[in-house]
Amino acid sequence: MYDSSKPFIEFKNVTKTFDSFKALDNITLTIPQGCFMTLLGPSGCGKTTLMRQLAGFSEPDSGDIYIKGIRVNGLPPYKRNTPLVFQEYALFPHMTVKENITYGLKLKNTDKESVGRRFDEMLKMFNLAGMEQRFPKQLSGGQQQRVAFARALIMGQEVLLLDEPLSNLDAKLRVEVRTELRQIQRKLGITTIYVTHDQDEALSMSDLIAVMRAGKIEQVGTPWQIYFKPENRFVADFVGTVNFMDVVISGLFEDRLLINWQGSAISMNRMDYVLNPGEEASLIVRPEYISLRPAANNESADQENSLRGEILFYSFLGRFIRYWIKVKNQTFIVDDSNPSLSGAIEGEVIIALDRNKLHLLRNSKS
Amino acid sequence: MAKYLKKEKLKEIKRLGNEPLLLLTIVFIILFTSCFVIWPVVRLIALARPSEFLVLFTNSRWARSLANSLFMMVISTVSCTVTAFIFAYTITRLDVPLKRFFRFITLLPIVSPPFVVALSYILLFGVQGIITKGLFGLHVDVYGVFGLWVVQTVTFFPYAFSIIIGVMGKISTNLEYAAYNMGASRWQVFKDVFWPLCRPGVAGGVLMAAINVLTDFGNPIMIGGDLALLPTEAYMQIVGWYDMKTAAILASALMVPSFIIFILNRFWVGRRSYVTVTGKEISLTPFKPHFLVKWGLFTFCSIMSAFVLLVYGSLFIGAFTRAWGYDWSFTMANMGYVWEKFREVWNSIKYAALSSILASLLAMVLAYIVQKKSVGINKFLDFLAVLPSAVPGMFLGLGFVIAFNTPPLKLTGTGLIMVLALMFWNLPTCYSASIAGIQQIGESVEDAALNLGADSFQSFKDVILPLLRIPFLSGFVLSFLRSVTCLSVIIFIYSPRTTVGTASILGLVSNGLWGAAAAFTVVLISIAFSVLLLTNRFLRKHGGSLNL
Numbered sequence: 001m002y003d004s005s006k007p008f009i010e011f012k013n014v015t016k017t018f019d020s021f022k023a024l025d026n027i028t029l030t031i032p033q034g035c036f037m038t039l040l041g042p043s044g045c046g047k048t049t050l051m052r053q054l055a056g057f058s059e060p061d062s063g064d065i066y067i068k069g070i071r072v073n074g075l076p077p078y079k080r081n082t083p084l085v086f087q088e089y090a091l092f093p094h095m096t097v098k099e100n101i102t103y104g105l106k107l108k109n110t111d112k113e114s115v116g117r118r119f120d121e122m123l124k125m126f127n128l129a130g131m132e133q134r135f136p137k138q139l140s141g142g143q144q145q146r147v148a149f150a151r152a153l154i155m156g157q158e159v160l161l162l163d164e165p166l167s168n169l170d171a172k173l174r175v176e177v178r179t180e181l182r183q184i185q186r187k188l189g190i191t192t193i194y195v196t197h198d199q200d201e202a203l204s205m206s207d208l209i210a211v212m213r214a215g216k217i218e219q220v221g222t223p224w225q226i227y228f229k230p231e232n233r234f235v236a237d238f239v240g241t242v243n244f245m246d247v248v249i250s251g252l253f254e255d256r257l258l259i260n261w262q263g264s265a266i267s268m269n270r271m272d273y274v275l276n277p278g279e280e281a282s283l284i285v286r287p288e289y290i291s292l293r294p295a296a297n298n299e300s301a302d303q304e305n306s307l308r309g310e311i312l313f314y315s316f317l318g319r320f321i322r323y324w325i326k327v328k329n330q331t332f333i334v335d336d337s338n339p340s341l342s343g344a345i346e347g348e349v350i351i352a353l354d355r356n357k358l359h360l361l362r363n364s365k366s
Numbered sequence: 367m368a369k370y371l372k373k374e375k376l377k378e379i380k381r382l383g384n385e386p387l388l389l390l391t392i393v394f395i396i397l398f399t400s401c402f403v404i405w406p407v408v409r410l411i412a413l414a415r416p417s418e419f420l421v422l423f424t425n426s427r428w429a430r431s432l433a434n435s436l437f438m439m440v441i442s443t444v445s446c447t448v449t450a451f452i453f454a455y456t457i458t459r460l461d462v463p464l465k466r467f468f469r470f471i472t473l474l475p476i477v478s479p480p481f482v483v484a485l486s487y488i489l490l491f492g493v494q495g496i497i498t499k500g501l502f503g504l505h506v507d508v509y510g511v512f513g514l515w516v517v518q519t520v521t522f523f524p525y526a527f528s529i530i531i532g533v534m535g536k537i538s539t540n541l542e543y544a545a546y547n548m549g550a551s552r553w554q555v556f557k558d559v560f561w562p563l564c565r566p567g568v569a570g571g572v573l574m575a576a577i578n579v580l581t582d583f584g585n586p587i588m589i590g591g592d593l594a595l596l597p598t599e600a601y602m603q604i605v606g607w608y609d610m611k612t613a614a615i616l617a618s619a620l621m622v623p624s625f626i627i628f629i630l631n632r633f634w635v636g637r638r639s640y641v642t643v644t645g646k647e648i649s650l651t652p653f654k655p656h657f658l659v660k661w662g663l664f665t666f667c668s669i670m671s672a673f674v675l676l677v678y679g680s681l682f683i684g685a686f687t688r689a690w691g692y693d694w695s696f697t698m699a700n701m702g703y704v705w706e707k708f709r710e711v712w713n714s715i716k717y718a719a720l721s722s723i724l725a726s727l728l729a730m731v732l733a734y735i736v737q738k739k740s741v742g743i744n745k746f747l748d749f750l751a752v753l754p755s756a757v758p759g760m761f762l763g764l765g766f767v768i769a770f771n772t773p774p775l776k777l778t779g780t781g782l783i784m785v786l787a788l789m790f791w792n793l794p795t796c797y798s799a800s801i802a803g804i805q806q807i808g809e810s811v812e813d814a815a816l817n818l819g820a821d822s823f824q825s826f827k828d829v830i831l832p833l834l835r836i837p838f839l840s841g842f843v844l845s846f847l848r849s850v851t852c853l854s855v856i857i858f859i860y861s862p863r864t865t866v867g868t869a870s871i872l873g874l875v876s877n878g879l880w881g882a883a884a885a886f887t888v889v890l891i892s893i894a895f896s897v898l899l900l901t902n903r904f905l906r907k908h909g910g911s912l913n914l
Contacts, residue, residue, distance in 0.1 A: 057813055077816040078824075090814035094832045103828070104818030155818065 002034035002207055007069075008191045009054065009159065014063035016049055016215075023049040024060065025215035031193065031208075033158075036185055038194045040202040041212035042238065047195045050212075051161055054193070056080045067159070078107075083152035084161040088168065089144050091136040091151075098132040101151045122150040125184065142173050149181070153188075160185070162194045166201065178205055199239045203227060211235045227286075229359055236284050236361070243290075243332050245283040247360075249275050257360070259283065262328045266305050268358040275362065282361040287335040289357040292323065295348040305353040314344045325351060378742035385822075392741060395732060399750050401775075402790050406765025407757055411621070413614040413768060421612075422619050431594040432619055438511070438595065439580045439623070442518040446575035449519060449670060450526035451568060452663055454534045459652045462664045464671075471671040472524040474678060477894040479851040479868050481584030481875075482887055483521045486677040487513060488589065489684050489880060509591025517585050520674060522578045526571035533567025539652050546653060555653075573631045580623055581758035583854040584868075588875055596620050597760050597854070604858065610768065617761045628756035678891075684884035700885035707870060711889060714867040717781065718849030721788035722796070726842040728789075729796035730834060734826070737804045738812065755794040759854030762791055767858045779861035787859055788849045795848060796841035803837025804830075836908060843901045847894050 009031040016024040023046045031037045039047035053060050054067075056077035065072050072080055083104070091100050101122055105115045123129045126146040136144055145165060152160060162181075166174045182205045185192050196202055202209050203223045210220045211234075219231045230236035233244065247266070251258035252275065259266050261283065268283075275281065295308055309327035320337040321344055334351060382389040422428050453472060457465050475483065490497050491508045537560065545555045583597040590598055600616040603609040654660070684690055688697045704711065729751065735741060736748045754762065766787050770777040777783035807830065815825035853868040860869050867890045874883035 055813075055817055057816070076821070077813070078819045078821050081819075082817065084814070084817045086810045086814060088808060088810065090808055090810040092811060092814070092829055092833075093808075103815070103820075107819040107824065151814075151818070 002032050002036075002191075004032045004035075006033040007031070008033040008035070008067070009193070010064075010066040011050065011053075012064045012066070014050070014053060014060045014065065016046075016053060016058070016060045022215050024053070027063070027215070027217060029210055029217060029220065031191060033191055034189045036182065036192045036194065036205060036207045038196060038202040038206040038209045039212060040196060040199065040209050040239070042197060044214075045212040046215040047197075047212050048163055051084070051163060051193060051195050054080075055082045055084050055161055081155070081157045082159055082161055083155045083157050084163060085148045085152045085165045087164040089136075089148040089165075091144055091147055093136055096133050096135055097128060097139070097147050100136070100147055101154055104151065104155050118154050118156070122154050125153075126150045141168055141170075142177070145169065145177070153184075153190075157190075159191045159193070162192065164196055166196075167198075174201075181205065203239070209239075211238060213238075228357070230284065230361075233282060233361060236359075241287050241333055243285040243287065243330075245285060245330070247281055247283045249277050249279045249281060252277060256355075259360075262330075264307060264328075266353060266358075268355045268360070273360055275360070280363050282363060284359040284361060285332075285353055286357065287322065287333040288320075288337060289354040290332065290334045290351050291354070292325070292334055292336060292345065292349045292351045294345055295350045299350065303352065305355055307351050307353075308348065309351055310348055311344075311346055316344065323349075325349060327351065375742040378740050382741055387823075388735070388739065388741070391731060392735065392743075392747070395728070395735075395747070396750065398728075399753075399790070399793075402766075402786055403750075403754050403757070403762075403793075406762060406769040407621075409769040410614050410761065410765040411618050414611050414618075418611070419615055419618070421615060427594060428599070428616065428619075431596050431599045431616070434594055435580060435596040435620070436623070438514065438518070438586075438593075439576055441515055442522065442579040443572055443576045445515065445519040446523040446526045446579070447530075447568065447572050449523040450530050450571050450575070451564075452666055453523070453527050453670075454531040454567075456663050456667050458531060458534050460655070460660055460663060461652075462660065464664075464668065468667050468671055471674045472527050473898075474674060475521050475524045476528075477847050477851065477898055478678075478891050479584065479871065479887060480521065480582060480853055481588050481868075481871070482681065482891070483517045483677055484514075484585040484588040485871075485875060485880075485883060485887060486681045486684075487517050489680045489690055489884070490676065509589055510593050513589045513591075514586060514593065517589055518579050518582060520670075520677065521585060522575050522582070525578055526575040529570040529574050530564070530567040533570070534564055537563045542653055552653075552655060569634070570631065573627050577624055577627045577758075580627075581620060581760065581854065583760050583857065584872075587872065597758075600760065600764070601857065604764075613764060614768070617758070617764050620758050621761055624758050624761075625756050632752065681884050682888055684880060685888040686885075687881060690880045690884075697881075700881040701889075703882045704885050704889050707886075710865050710870050711867050711886075711893075713781075713784075713864060714850050714890065715893065717784045717788055717864075717866060718846045718852075721785045721849055722792060722842045722845035724785070725789045725792040725845050726796045726800075726838055729793055729841060730800045730838055733797055733800035733804050734830060737801065738830075751797040752794045754790050757791075759791055759852065760857065763787060763855045763858040778859065779864065781864050783859050784856060784864050784866070787855050788852065791852070791855050792845035792848055795844050799837045799841030799844065800834065803834045806837075807833050836905060839901065840905065843897060846897060850890060850894050 007030045011027050011029045014024050014027045015022070025046075027046075027050060029050075039050060041047050049058075052058055054065060054072075056072070056075055056079075059073065067080070067082070092103065095103065098119065102115050102119055105118065110118075123132070126149060128143070128146055128150065131139065131143065131147075136147070139147065145168070148165065166177055169177060178201055194201075194205065203226070206223055208220060209223060209226045211218045211226060213234055219226060219235045221229070226235060226239055230239065236242045236244075245261050245266075247259045247261045249257065250260040250265070253270065255270050257268050257270055257273065257275070259268065259281070266283070300308065307327045309325040309332065311323055312326050312331065313324045315322045316339070320335045321339045323334045323336065323345070325332045325334050332351065336345075382392070422432055453468060456462060457468055487508065491513070541563070542555050542559055545559045550558065581597060583601065586593070586595045586598045587601065596616050596619055600613040600620075603613040603616065685700050686696055686698070687693070688695050688699070732747060732751045736744050736751070741747075757765075766783055767778060769775070770783060777786070811833075812825050812829055815829045816822075820828060851868065853872065856866060856869060857872070860866060867886055871883045871886045871890075874880075874886065
């Protein structure tokens with residue numbers, strides 16, 4: 001999809017403080033050409049600030065920003081060619097759809113013919129035919145949003161910035177638009193930076209995700225890396241739901257690891273963890289990789305990675321049932337993605353952890 | 367932290383060096399405003415030595431005027447606020463007929479010269495009054511405290527009303543229902559929920575009424591009689607004795623409470639009134655009050671409105687009556703007189719229009735800089751823009767006389783001084799209209815323009831300016847209405863050549879020419895009202911509304 005050898009946008013040691021609040025703390029990040037990069041994090045983590053530094057709405061206190069190898073620090077926003085789709089769209093209320101979309105081209109004194117041609121392309125791409133003469137307030141939220149996309153994309157730039165553009169849409173439309181948006185991005189091969197706090201959006205759309213917290217980047221990786229191999233507890237917890245188990249490494253073998261959790265042995269694939277026996281670590285288990293079945297009266301959990309527990313509570317969500325299960329002195333969240341028609345399981349259960357999907361974090365790293 | 371903030375401000379100021387146009391604009395605005403607001407005020411206060419201000423307490427006449435002014439301020443403010451509250455409550459909360467009519471009644475005094483009610487009150491209740499003499503054959507003295515109190519209440523309750531209804535209209539009825547739901551009685555809901563939420567509006571209304579009553583010149587000069595008040599005494603000192611110094615001392619005494627009210631309004635009420643709940647929620651229709659309360663309030667509003675109608679009606683009839691009280695036959699002679707003096711009406715329009723255009727332009731640029739640019743001194747510029755509202759109109763006028771009667775800026779007697787005085791007097795009105803307009807423009811709309819390749823100037827021209835058309839217009843119109851009907855600011859600075867309608871009316875009244883005065887007033891009100899109606903129609907077409 002993208003060429004990781006060609007850096008397109010680079011942030012080098014970018015720091016920005018507001019009053020005494022450190023919004024960006026020595027950020028270094030490279031975005032390859034054609035890549036869909038998502039900045040993911042809770043509100044206040046600096047993701048929007050980072051994007052605004054790139055668009056030139058504010059200047060970093062220190063550090064450099066490069067676009068295509070050219071340093072853009074100090075360049076005013078109108079000279080950066082970084083079209084941005086704003087969270088609240090920021091359509092010009094006094095201009096029609098056509099005037100809104102073509103405003104940027106008009107400023108560049110583009111000739112009429114190519115303005116018309118490119119405008120027609122946008123109408124088609126975003127399904128806006130027939131709305132040319134409407135004003136923003138005469139459009140629905142979804143339509144306004146498509147106008148905002150068209151206004152940014154018509155500029156024909158090699159980069160597109162998106163600041164939580166889907167957050168004002170209702171849930172169903174949001175899922176539709178994100179698929180559409182990703183298809184358009186792939187077709188055009190446009191380098192895209194996408195700011196969001198929504199992990200579903202990040203996982204479903206991105207080539208790369210940078211998870212941010214408190215002005216710092218916690219991890220950069222593909223959605224798979226972020227989800228299955230989070231580098232610290234924050235990333236693991238922020239993306240998806242997770243069970244943390246405090247474990248001690250008890251044995252290292254060629255193909256597997258043996259760990260001890262509150263007296264129970266758990267085994268997992270060896271992979272390339274660098275660990276020492278006796279070391280404390282966190283085991284990360286996603287709720288969907290724990291299976292469960294009702295326990296027979298006196299059955300003990302003696303198969304591999306099995307534990308006996310008791311269901312405390314459940315919540316039926318349609319495609320799965322989420323259980324809260326007490327095992328020893330910890331409560332596990334377990335998702336059963338194949339709920340029975342007759343209702344939820346109750347009482348004593350045996351849960352089993354999938355040894356292929358377990359992930360270990362060295363405690364020093366959290 | 368404070369030190370850090372200071373450093374940040376300095377950084378912003380230094381950055382202005384990169385934007386010479388902006389820097390130049392700011393310097394110009396500061397110099398211009400200092401020259402025509404601060405300088406006149408300083409000159410006027412500096413006219414008398416500090417020790418000479420003691421006459422305010424030692425001279426029994428001045429001490430009495432000070433006490434009288436404050437007394438009138440208190441009683442008229444109370445009556446204005448109560449009336450305004452009842453009107454606002456009736457219009458927003460009660461299911462009664464005539465609500466649109468009540469609303470209209472509250473507009474009338476705002477588009478009228480400040481002495482209309484006094485003038486009409488004399489026609490109704492004076493020596494030749496229809497009601498006193500005609501109906502009851504009485505011979506009463508209406509001049510004095512009671513007459514002035516009634517007149518000021520009718521004149522100024524609409525100002526308090528416009529503030530109170532602004533706050534009251536935003537209080538969601540859901541909150542009251544929530545209280546009823548928890549078992550509160552009507553009185554408890556009023557006392558515990560509704561009233562506390564109204565308080566910022568009422569406080570704002572009180573201050574608005576107080577400052578208007580205190581600095582009112584038109585009504586006391588016509589109906590005050592022997593009652594000595596600061597504004598009228600200051601006027602007498604100049605017109606009768608050419609005693610600039612005493613006038614300055616009296617006017618300065620006005621400045622103190624006026625400034626206190628300004629500060630209170632800005633830093634206390636101003637901050638509180640935004641606490642109201644915003645956001646889209648569906649409000650239920652208000653809970654029905656007790657029927658006695660409902661019809662009692664309705665009756666009050668009806669009587670008050672009838673009185674206002676009577677005031678304006680008698681003025682209108684007076685304009686077409688040969689000799690009020692003696693000869694009731696119809697005549698166009700008064701209108702003919704106005705026609706002869708048409709130049710004065712034209713002056714009114716000309717100066718009002720010019721000063722309002724200038725004030726709106728200055729206000730818009732100021733508002734844009736204060737709201738959208740970080741220039742380090744935003745707060746100071748904001749203060750500068752609203753400062754004239756702390757200066758009573760008459761004080762500003764007097765300041766202009768003293769500050770600009772000698773070279774290098776010898777402006778006395780010119781049309782320019784009229785325009786400048788009205789312009790700065792109206793600056794805060796236009797400024798708040800522009801601020802409201804700019805605040806409605808989405809946070810990132812201007813960023814979007816920059817992002818698409820528009821530079822600062824292009825984004826101001828293509829985005830900000832078109833979006834400010836409606837606030838600009840409403841600021842302009844409000845300022846125009848205020849100027850056409852203004853007396854206090856211009857009373858000291860007009861010359862025979864630059865005299866305006868309101869000044870002539872004052873002259874006519876003091877010569878007892880009621881008919882001509884009424885005709886003149888009717889003409890001014892008609893002009894003001896036509897402008898108001900035209901603008902309202904235009905704005906409604908474009909989805910805006912005039913916020914009086």
